[in-house]
Amino acid sequence: MRLKIKSFSFRSPLSLALLLVLLLPACAGGQEEDDSLRIGVTLYDQDDTFISSMSQNLEQLVQEEESRIGQKITLFISDSRHNQTTQMDHVDRFLARGCDVLCVNMVDRTGAAVIVDKAAAEGVPVIFFNRQPVDEDIQRWEKSFYVGASAQESGTLEGRLVAEAWTSELERWDGNGDGILQYVMLEGEPGHQDALLRTEYTIQTITDQGIEVERLARDTANWNRAQAAARIASWLDEFGDQIEVVLSNNDDMALGAIDALKETGRPLKDWPLIVGIDATAPALEAVEAGQLYGTVFNDSRGQAQAILDLAMALCHGEDPAGAVELVDGHYVWLPYQLVTRENLALFQQGGG
Template sequence: MNNMKKIIIVLAMAFIIVAIFKVCVSRDTYSKTGYKGKLPKVGAAIYKYDDEFMSYICNSMENDAYGRIALNMNDSQNDQNIQLQQVDEMILKGSRALVINLVQPKAAKAVINKARVANLPVIFFNKEPDASVLNSYDKAWFVGTDSKESGILQGKMIVDLWNENKSKWDKNQDGKLSYVLLKGEPGHPDAEARSKYALDEIKKAGISVEELAQATAMWDDAKAKEKMDGWISKFNDRIEFVISNNDVMALGALDSLEKAGYLSEKKFIPVVGIDAIPNAIKKIKEGTMVGTILNDASSQGRAIIDLVTNAANGKNILNSTSWKITNNKYVRIPYVTIIKDNIDVAEQAYK
């Protein structure tokens, strides 16, 4: 009996070790491919793995990297010091190019200094470095979107939706759109641009607005729910629109509104976000969320891998690709407005 128990314990420990090993290499296509020594090594650092939108970009990158480069991705755990250490380690391990999703955009200069010393190309993505920093190194590029465009499209979408539903959504019939705004992290280029340009478009359309409140929720659903709970308690029926810098925060706000009974037809409060993640698409189909802006994670992942594969092989970054570059530095992926009428566009992007 004792021997049987020992065998069971040994087998259980072996299973756990194998499971851990699989987790450790799950973001390392160098280990997956079996092309050891033949594919160029590329080191990537992601600001944090548990960001839902970033997970879709990471999946796209892994799929497109397979058999082309030995991609090793690292979780920077939302800590810039950890990320800079990871950059050093990736360089020491023989990476021939770097892919960096910055924790803090201001850290781009430090990353470039490290890449320059090692004479390595570096592709930044999602969080855009300052133009002067990007232009300071001839082997640095950015793949991502134009934050201004997402704000403009969100603003135009709000204008159209408000004009179509004003009789129902203008609760006190004062002609004003009374809103609350959920912002991403303070100083983040996307958060600032999305907020500014969305509101600018609404005002340009001649719609009077009243800001009841705005707050930072750090792109997080739980923080957004907490903010929304407080606003419902404070403003009650005065809230006529919830504008969110991303879908994750929008979903947190929806959770709060649903629990407070504000998603029924008579008390409905419209919510819009940005990214068009699958959970938001589902809510739009259900009619509990009214719109979002597609931030095409799949295309961004493909563009990143296409460019870094060329860079790691010493080729022009656009070699044999269809991507367009502006100012010799930027590959921009366009946003798309998503409402219930064209929800299939967003669904197709995540297939």
């Protein structure tokens, strides 16, 4: 039996209508689809490097699972392109066409309650992932789940990475020799839980080590490499070599900082310390090149595996606690890990 994977994005009302007519029957059943399992996945933005990695891992794992169990699986992946209205439309159509499980990477976490209620009304389990809804929304229904990693933990590890680098090589990183860590902070989306927690716990962990810090600037770059490059270019014009550390809520923005520094022509030995979170493939390359001091491994394949294990248990009417380790009956948490040049090879080979 052959896996069917449907991936698409909607860029206009006309293309939306045409694509839904052409593609959504694959999620509907029909005579040739009656024995298949149908999983609808909606992403907040497939251009996000980490989300793209998760999507690719999920596709590969579904192929392996289909071969293992000998049952057809239709995996239907949609790209909401940062539009909550579009995502809600995808959810409605997935439900109308009879998908067995919904997997939702929220555009706006405040919209989760509506999705939970829609899924519950149709008796369709829903698995949120990567962008965590509030607990009250998850608890609205017994078949609502979340798969992800603790934002607090990622911030703590990023802070530890910086604190260890600062204390072990103070002369290298303390450019003005005043003993104060001068930094700029690249944050994700305004009000986004992961951005808030990563920012808070990164700084708290550094200061808990007795390191005095001074924030030169902070701004959101919406997890985006190009936006981050623009922010850093502006800050380099304003602060120059006063910037000793660049803290970033994710790797794409850290890579944007690297892009901006490359444009200046400044020698690598004179760059500030730069750190990120996710351990994406481009970030690992930057660690190897000595441009990114380190990152925090966010296990995209492990999360994709947990999503699939949970979805398969729910599709077959099995106890999900037998397929994954559930916390409080609704949550699956995967750990983060530090990545530096010292242990880089382990993650280049496929993760910790």
